[in-house]
Amino acid sequence: MQADLWRRLDERFGRRQFLLKSGWACFWIFLGGWLLSNLRYLFPNVLYEPTLSFKAGKPADYPLGISEKWKKTQRAWIIRTDQGFYCFWARCTHLGCTPNWFDAENRFKCPCHGSNFNRSGDVIAGPAPKPLWRCAIKLADDGQLLVDKARLENRPGPREQGDFFLPYTRA
Amino acid sequence: MADKAPSLTPFVKKTKIWKSVFRHDFTDTPRTRLQRIFGNVFLHLHPVRIAKDAIRVTYTWGLGGISFYLFLVLIVTGILLMFYYRPASSLAYQDMKDLSFAVTLGQLLRNMHRWAAHLMVVTVIFHMLRVFLTGAYKPPREYNWVVGVLLLVMTLFLSYTGYLLPWDQLALWAVTVGAQMAANSPMLGNEGPFRLPFITTSNDARFGLIGGTMIGDATLIRFYVLHCIAVPFIFSVFLCVHLWRVRKDSFSKQTGEKVDVWPHLVSREFLAALLVTVILFVWSMVLNAPLEAQANLNVTPNPSKAPWYFLGLQELLVYFDPWIAGVVLPTIIIIGLMAIPYVDTNPKGVGSWAKMRWRRVGPIPVWSAEERPFAVSVFMLGITMWFVLIFIGTYCRGPNWEWYWPWEAWSHRRIAKMTLKNIPNLWGSLLVGSYFLLGSPVPQKVKAMLSAKAGPQAPARASAALHVGLGLLISAALFVPLLISPDADYPSRSRYTTLFEALGRCRNAPVVSTMYALVQQLGPAAGYALIAVMIGLVGLLLGWAGMRFAKLKDRLYEELGLIKYSVVISLLLMMMGVLGKIVLRLAFGIKYLISLPMFNFNI
Numbered sequence: 001m002q003a004d005l006w007r008r009l010d011e012r013f014g015r016r017q018f019l020l021k022s023g024w025a026c027f028w029i030f031l032g033g034w035l036l037s038n039l040r041y042l043f044p045n046v047l048y049e050p051t052l053s054f055k056a057g058k059p060a061d062y063p064l065g066i067s068e069k070w071k072k073t074q075r076a077w078i079i080r081t082d083q084g085f086y087c088f089w090a091r092c093t094h095l096g097c098t099p100n101w102f103d104a105e106n107r108f109k110c111p112c113h114g115s116n117f118n119r120s121g122d123v124i125a126g127p128a129p130k131p132l133w134r135c136a137i138k139l140a141d142d143g144q145l146l147v148d149k150a151r152l153e154n155r156p157g158p159r160e161q162g163d164f165f166l167p168y169t170r171a
Numbered sequence: 172m173a174d175k176a177p178s179l180t181p182f183v184k185k186t187k188i189w190k191s192v193f194r195h196d197f198t199d200t201p202r203t204r205l206q207r208i209f210g211n212v213f214l215h216l217h218p219v220r221i222a223k224d225a226i227r228v229t230y231t232w233g234l235g236g237i238s239f240y241l242f243l244v245l246i247v248t249g250i251l252l253m254f255y256y257r258p259a260s261s262l263a264y265q266d267m268k269d270l271s272f273a274v275t276l277g278q279l280l281r282n283m284h285r286w287a288a289h290l291m292v293v294t295v296i297f298h299m300l301r302v303f304l305t306g307a308y309k310p311p312r313e314y315n316w317v318v319g320v321l322l323l324v325m326t327l328f329l330s331y332t333g334y335l336l337p338w339d340q341l342a343l344w345a346v347t348v349g350a351q352m353a354a355n356s357p358m359l360g361n362e363g364p365f366r367l368p369f370i371t372t373s374n375d376a377r378f379g380l381i382g383g384t385m386i387g388d389a390t391l392i393r394f395y396v397l398h399c400i401a402v403p404f405i406f407s408v409f410l411c412v413h414l415w416r417v418r419k420d421s422f423s424k425q426t427g428e429k430v431d432v433w434p435h436l437v438s439r440e441f442l443a444a445l446l447v448t449v450i451l452f453v454w455s456m457v458l459n460a461p462l463e464a465q466a467n468l469n470v471t472p473n474p475s476k477a478p479w480y481f482l483g484l485q486e487l488l489v490y491f492d493p494w495i496a497g498v499v500l501p502t503i504i505i506i507g508l509m510a511i512p513y514v515d516t517n518p519k520g521v522g523s524w525a526k527m528r529w530r531r532v533g534p535i536p537v538w539s540a541e542e543r544p545f546a547v548s549v550f551m552l553g554i555t556m557w558f559v560l561i562f563i564g565t566y567c568r569g570p571n572w573e574w575y576w577p578w579e580a581w582s583h584r585r586i587a588k589m590t591l592k593n594i595p596n597l598w599g600s601l602l603v604g605s606y607f608l609l610g611s612p613v614p615q616k617v618k619a620m621l622s623a624k625a626g627p628q629a630p631a632r633a634s635a636a637l638h639v640g641l642g643l644l645i646s647a648a649l650f651v652p653l654l655i656s657p658d659a660d661y662p663s664r665s666r667y668t669t670l671f672e673a674l675g676r677c678r679n680a681p682v683v684s685t686m687y688a689l690v691q692q693l694g695p696a697a698g699y700a701l702i703a704v705m706i707g708l709v710g711l712l713l714g715w716a717g718m719r720f721a722k723l724k725d726r727l728y729e730e731l732g733l734i735k736y737s738v739v740i741s742l743l744l745m746m747m748g749v750l751g752k753i754v755l756r757l758a759f760g761i762k763y764l765i766s767l768p769m770f771n772f773n774i
Contacts, residue, residue, distance in 0.1 A: 039379075042379050042382075043374055044383065044389065047384065047389075048388075049383055049384060049387065071469060072470065073469065074469075075468065075469045090469075094351075094493060095347070095351040095352065095493055096347045096348065096350070097344060097347060097348065097475060098468075098470065099471075100473060102584075105586055105587075105588055107588070109571040110471075110571070111471050111474050111571055111572060113485070113488050113572050114568075114571055114572030114573060116588075116589055124589075124590075125589035125762070126572075126589065126591070127489050127491070127493070127496075127773075129492055129493070129771055129773060130768075
């Protein structure tokens with residue numbers, strides 16, 4: 001039995017087959033490697049995309065509530081509460097459409113698949129799996145709000161402190 | 172007799188040039204009929220002779236041929252459109268406007284391209300239906316059905332990549348949603364479940380698809396290349412295989428005397444192409460292809476709807492987590508379609524349309540196919556469901572993707588506070604688990620063992636206990652948590668303390684609010700008693716339905732064996748489960764049955 005197995009192995013991978021097998025192995029490895037490496041080709045290294053941070057004016061210019069001032073140009077809502085500021089990225093966490101704010105119902109609603117979010121960005125209806133993303137917000141040196149959409153947070157807790165909430169109580 | 176006018180024709184036909192091009196003459200003789208087919212590269216895909224019944228219009232309706240013809244039309248009109256179209260986000264929309272208003276015949280060509288694409292989706296789907304209903308996918312044509320499914324998928328993908336190109340609002344938002352679905356794919360998507368550790372927004376599947384982190388020029392050129400070159404190339408390869416296989420395996424209909432393909436089949440093909448062309452021209456002259464406002468990433472149209480053939484998928488996305496509805500379910504549908512010829516072992520019903528007749532299932536009269544009732548019913552149910560979803564997406568969804576009846580006027584300021592609640596996971600798992608257990612058969616061996624041990628009535632009693640038990644369990648696992656579970660969204664500080672109260676007071680869960688009203692009207696004792704009776708009845712109904720199918724299940728199990736049976740029954744149960752989930756969402760206000768946010772697993 002053992003000898004038989006050895007013989008069959010020898011027939012398949014033995015000395016006589018060595019060059020042929022290695023030749024074919026090289027062929028397939030090269031072809032497969034080349035095709036796979038083209039997958040990497042599809043992922044660009046340099047992106048020419050606009051910067052994700054913007055200055056949003058003086059905090060005193062914002063009344064309490066939800067400001068849609070930057071939605072058209074920067075895709076963000078800036079919300080002022082009596083404690084301070086936070087900023088939503090206006091992008092539904094379901095499949096990336098831009099929700100609309102409905103003041104009368106006190107919620108954001110997404111036009112694509114019907115997700116609803118409340119004022120703190122939590123999902124209250126529809127298929128969205130996660131709360132709305134909040135952007136990092138701080139005061140720039142010139143006293144303007146500086147929003148950074150590259151840094152995002154949506155976990156209850158972390159999103160209400162640090163870079164994602166700007167305490168501001170002056171009139 | 173007057174002299175015959177001197178004619179050039181005989182002279183021309185004798186020249187070396189003519190003879191080098193046309194190798195036979197065109198008089199209608201049996202010999203030239205054959206020569207026309209095998210002497211011509213374009214026609215030699217045909218056999219020279221074919222069964223007379225196979226080319227009857229009412230057998231195939233020419234659907235495969237028409238789809239092929241539409242593909243050719245799309246290539247021609249597409250090539251012409253490419254002369255004016257520049258794939259850059261700053262130019263594309265302007266070029267569409269140019270084509271519509273400034274280029275001679277530009278609008279007509281664009282219309283023809285768009286409507287031919289829509290028509291091709293229709294004919295390809297109907298071709299699939301025809302092949303199914305005439306049993307033409309059965310051996311030896313199983314693999315060709317698989318290729319056909321791939322061609323259907325590619326047809327849809329070509330449509331999808333095509334409608335980004337005008338760079339209008341429809342384009343942008345359809346691609347946003349599609350790309351986001353890629354980001355939700357398991358392992359390779361940045362927001363998907365089981366994300367691999369090295370995956371980020373700048374190397375996930377979405378990034379590869381759109382060529383960046385946001386949709387822009389890189390996306391447009393990618394979709395342009397996919398639409399105009401890459402996918403048509405692969406499509407053509409598979410099309411060759413598809414047509415070659417049809418030629419090799421011949422038509423599924425083999426009866427009737429054989430007739431010459433020239434002129435009998437070729438003339439039919441010509442007439443079909445002529446008819447389609449006329450329809451396409453009239454359609455394109457009467458109706459312009461839609462072109463919405465220029466793409467704007469910061470404004471989503473409300474509602475934002477995909478073209479009709481994707482609205483079923485868009486509607487499905489409402490009911491499940493994106494990776495389930497957008498990645499898993501379509502994959503299962505495609506694989507399920509491909510699996511059909513391999514799990515359908517019934518050799519009957521090849522070569523003729525399924526004969527339908529009325530028969531009784533219990534007290535219900537059912538219209539089903541005589542020779543393959545199960546296959547035809549399940550397939551038609553699936554197709555119908557898909558079109559019902561498309562109907563809902565098209566006619567029943569308004570602003571904010573809220574439910575509007577087709578006769579209702581849309582209002583962007585309608586106050587409609589949707590309330591949706593999750594069922595606690597344990598109850599949900601019980602519900603889903605017992606639902607899928609409904610598919611378990613009682614194999615012959617077990618039956619024999621049971622009757623040997625406990626008498627001849629034992630198998631029937633066991634089956635009844637199994638199905639009624641599961642029915643009651645499903646019913647209880649649905650209603651009990653609705654009645655008693657606390658509302659997790661409003662911990663302790665709300666006056667709505669249970670799901671029953673929360674859903675009972677809202678307007679989008681008719682069944683639960685009816686139950687709630689019942690309790691309010693009749694008082695708790697009578698109300699809850701009535702509800703308990705209803706739960707029992709629903710359970711018994713489910714159990715009865717399960718028992719009606721028990722015999723069929725057992726027979727299928729014996730015929731197919733474990734593996735094929737498992738495939739068939741899981742596909743069937745998943746299909747019905749999607750339907751059930753839709754009902755639960757629309758009538759009970761249930762958001763998810765099982766919700767595990769850490770795995771993005773929400774069903």
